[in-house]
Amino acid sequence: MTTTDTAPHMQPFQAEVAELLNLMVHSVYSETDIFLRELISNASDALDKLRYEAIAKPELMENGGAPKIQIVPRKAPDTLTVIDNGIGMDRQELIDHLGTIAKSGTKSFLAKLTEAKDGANLIGQFGVGFYAAFMVADRIEVTSRRAGSDQAWRWSSSGGAGFEIAPASEEDAQRVVRGTEIVLHLKPDAAKYLEAYQIERIVTAYSDNIQFPIELVPEEGEPRQINSASALWQRSKSELSAEDYTQAYKQIANAFDEPAMTLHYRAEGRYSYAVLLFAPSTKPFDLFEPQRKGRVKLYVRRVFITDDADLLPGYLRFIRGVIDSEDLPLNLSREMLQNNPQLAQIRKAVTSKVIGEFEHLADKDADSFAKIWDSFGPVIKEGLWEDYERRDKLLALSRFTTTKGENRTLKQYVAELRENQTEIYYLVGDSLDRLKSNPKLESAAARGIEVLLLTDPVDAFWTSVALEYEGKPLKSLSQGDVDFGLIPTVETDKDEPAKTEETDEALVIATIKDALGERVADVRASQRLTSSASCLVAGGQGPDRALERMLAQQSRGGASKPILEVNLRHPLVAAIGRPGQADAADLSLLLLEQAQILEGELPDDPAGFAGRVNRLVLRAL
Numbered sequence: 001m002t003t004t005d006t007a008p009h010m011q012p013f014q015a016e017v018a019e020l021l022n023l024m025v026h027s028v029y030s031e032t033d034i035f036l037r038e039l040i041s042n043a044s045d046a047l048d049k050l051r052y053e054a055i056a057k058p059e060l061m062e063n064g065g066a067p068k069i070q071i072v073p074r075k076a077p078d079t080l081t082v083i084d085n086g087i088g089m090d091r092q093e094l095i096d097h098l099g100t101i102a103k104s105g106t107k108s109f110l111a112k113l114t115e116a117k118d119g120a121n122l123i124g125q126f127g128v129g130f131y132a133a134f135m136v137a138d139r140i141e142v143t144s145r146r147a148g149s150d151q152a153w154r155w156s157s158s159g160g161a162g163f164e165i166a167p168a169s170e171e172d173a174q175r176v177v178r179g180t181e182i183v184l185h186l187k188p189d190a191a192k193y194l195e196a197y198q199i200e201r202i203v204t205a206y207s208d209n210i211q212f213p214i215e216l217v218p219e220e221g222e223p224r225q226i227n228s229a230s231a232l233w234q235r236s237k238s239e240l241s242a243e244d245y246t247q248a249y250k251q252i253a254n255a256f257d258e259p260a261m262t263l264h265y266r267a268e269g270r271y272s273y274a275v276l277l278f279a280p281s282t283k284p285f286d287l288f289e290p291q292r293k294g295r296v297k298l299y300v301r302r303v304f305i306t307d308d309a310d311l312l313p314g315y316l317r318f319i320r321g322v323i324d325s326e327d328l329p330l331n332l333s334r335e336m337l338q339n340n341p342q343l344a345q346i347r348k349a350v351t352s353k354v355i356g357e358f359e360h361l362a363d364k365d366a367d368s369f370a371k372i373w374d375s376f377g378p379v380i381k382e383g384l385w386e387d388y389e390r391r392d393k394l395l396a397l398s399r400f401t402t403t404k405g406e407n408r409t410l411k412q413y414v415a416e417l418r419e420n421q422t423e424i425y426y427l428v429g430d431s432l433d434r435l436k437s438n439p440k441l442e443s444a445a446a447r448g449i450e451v452l453l454l455t456d457p458v459d460a461f462w463t464s465v466a467l468e469y470e471g472k473p474l475k476s477l478s479q480g481d482v483d484f485g486l487i488p489t490v491e492t493d494k495d496e497p498a499k500t501e502e503t504d505e506a507l508v509i510a511t512i513k514d515a516l517g518e519r520v521a522d523v524r525a526s527q528r529l530t531s532s533a534s535c536l537v538a539g540g541q542g543p544d545r546a547l548e549r550m551l552a553q554q555s556r557g558g559a560s561k562p563i564l565e566v567n568l569r570h571p572l573v574a575a576i577g578r579p580g581q582a583d584a585a586d587l588s589l590l591l592l593e594q595a596q597i598l599e600g601e602l603p604d605d606p607a608g609f610a611g612r613v614n615r616l617v618l619r620a621l
């Protein structure tokens with residue numbers, strides 16, 4: 001051990017931690033109670049980890065007694081102490097875990113926290129965990145000994161800029177045989193947390209389902225257990241109330257919202273396992289992290305193994321809860337987790353159950369399902385792209401905003417198809433407003449054809465696979481040919497400009513093609529447009545326009561050239577065909593540039609565009 005290790009050592013907090021502490025000390029959160037829940041949850045995690053490590057090294061359990069958590073309130077000198085005999089932390093772990101926040105999204109979380117009134121809710125969603133204790137304490141001392149280590153360490157901090165770390169005194173080290181002792185020096189206005197009934201209230205409300213005994217150690221009298229310490233998922237459904245489930249959800253998922261869906265069952269047969277899963281009702285912060293990790297916890301015979309086993313596919317990563325297997329070996333290595341056929345089987349069966357439960361909910365309790373869809377629809381839709389087997393089911397579950405309204409299903413869409421309509425039409429774009437004014441909807445609108453308006457980034461991807469619903473293919477209005485020919489118009493062409501002059505269509509198209517040259521792949525007469533002059537579409541093969549744009553933004557492929565479609569009934573287009581038209585080239589370029597702007601793109605040459613418009617306007621003046 002070096003001298004720097006043994007001397008008390010002041011360490012700065014990571015900038016994000018300092019900012020977070022500052023925010024928590026200076027804002028008034030109504031729900032300070034959560035600090036205790038966070039500390040108990042950490043203690044329970046530490047006991048879980050110990051139990052897991054002890055499978056390979058049973059000697060870790062030798063000293064330190066049976067796993068438990070203790071809460072010790074002391075009125076003089078106003079301290080509340082939370083003790084666990086779990087895995088503990090060595091010096092480096094204390095520095096790493098209690099001095100930094102490893103989570104991604106911390107910066108954006110902090111920005112939200114600064115703005116929000118109800119910070120506690122956000123704290124819960126993000127899980128600031130340990131640091132929540134600084135809401136009630138002005139000084140915290142942590143003494144910890146990693147299981148099996150002959151050295152205990154002491155971490156202490158009064159919030160502010162940093163913490164001190166030093167070897168524990170002999171007295172402290174003797175007391176902390178294994179695990180972690182956290183002493184909170186309570187602020188004057190947090191003295192209520194020294195009352196036994198307050199502590200019991202919080203434990204009952206938040207931590208009753210912690211699997212390990214939680215003991216209250218009063219000033220006088222014997223310690224007593226204040227939680228029920230059962231694995232709730234092992235109990236039978238009939239014993240449990242909605243409230244029990246809500247509490248279990250909050251504790252297991254470390255969440256503050258209500259679950260929007262609860263799925264609890266036991267699978268018996270070739271493999272037996274208990275499943276308790278929840279869909280949250282609000283979005284967590286890390287929903288769109290690139291790793292797309294789920295956090296369903298794997299237990300084997302009540303022993304926590306990992307929350308990193310990818311028990312559900314990426315598109316269900318928002319589901320929280322527990323799967324507890326009776327048959328898996330306790331000593332599952334990381335490799336086994338990835339290749340274990342039994343786990344693969346469980347994964348498959350549970351995924352189908354979750355989808356089945358969605359279907360059930362969508363059918364019986366549409367409002368609850370709508371909540372799930374509102375928060376997680378964009379994630380579930382990833383399954384349309386990657387889960388071939390369940391694609392049809394997922395498509396049937398999907399809810400869409402369409403030109404007819406919100407929350408529409410394809411079942412509704414197909415039930416209201418127009419006469420002779422054989423396809424399901426959609427348009428992909430960045431915003432609903434821009435999509436609604438997209439000229440490509442014109443002809444569909446004139447025929448009363450419903451169009452799905454897709455604005456989630458994932459929409460560009462799943463729509464690139466050939467999909468159909470009840471035998472009706474999905475078809476993009478911005479790709480390839482669209483033929484509405486047999487579908488009658490509903491409005492009597494009120495938007496369609498009447499033809500004012502005889503147009504030589506072939507000549508117009510050839511002139512525009514000539515003027516645009518290499519800028520477009522082709523120029524065609526449009527079936528989609530009624531009142532606008534032009535629009536851009538993708539070819540029949542290859543990616544749709546929205547996907548191309550996304551890929552180009554991420555530099556993952558150059559955009560291929562679009563096709564310009566022109567409305568031959570539009571006077572501007574017709575004008576191009578007039579004999580001796582001197583502005584044909586300018587007008588052709590304008591048609592392209594307008595179409596680009598309507599797509600939310602910039603014209604290729606903005607200065608040239610402005611010059612062209614000015615020239616033509618001035619001439620008319």
Ligand SMILES: Nc1ncnc2c1ncn2[C@@H]1O[C@H](COP(=O)(O)OP(=O)(O)OP(=O)(O)O)[C@@H](O)[C@H]1O
Pocket residue numbers: 038042043046084086087088089097098126127128129130131179180254
């Ligand atoms: N009692 C404890 N025993 C052992 N390690 C602990 C204990 N308390 C905290 N830690 C360590 O410190 C880390 C940070 O704790 P913190 O509560 O800040 O966040 P977290 O628990 O990782 O996240 P979350 O609050 O979202 O669960 C933990 O992941 C754990 O490694």
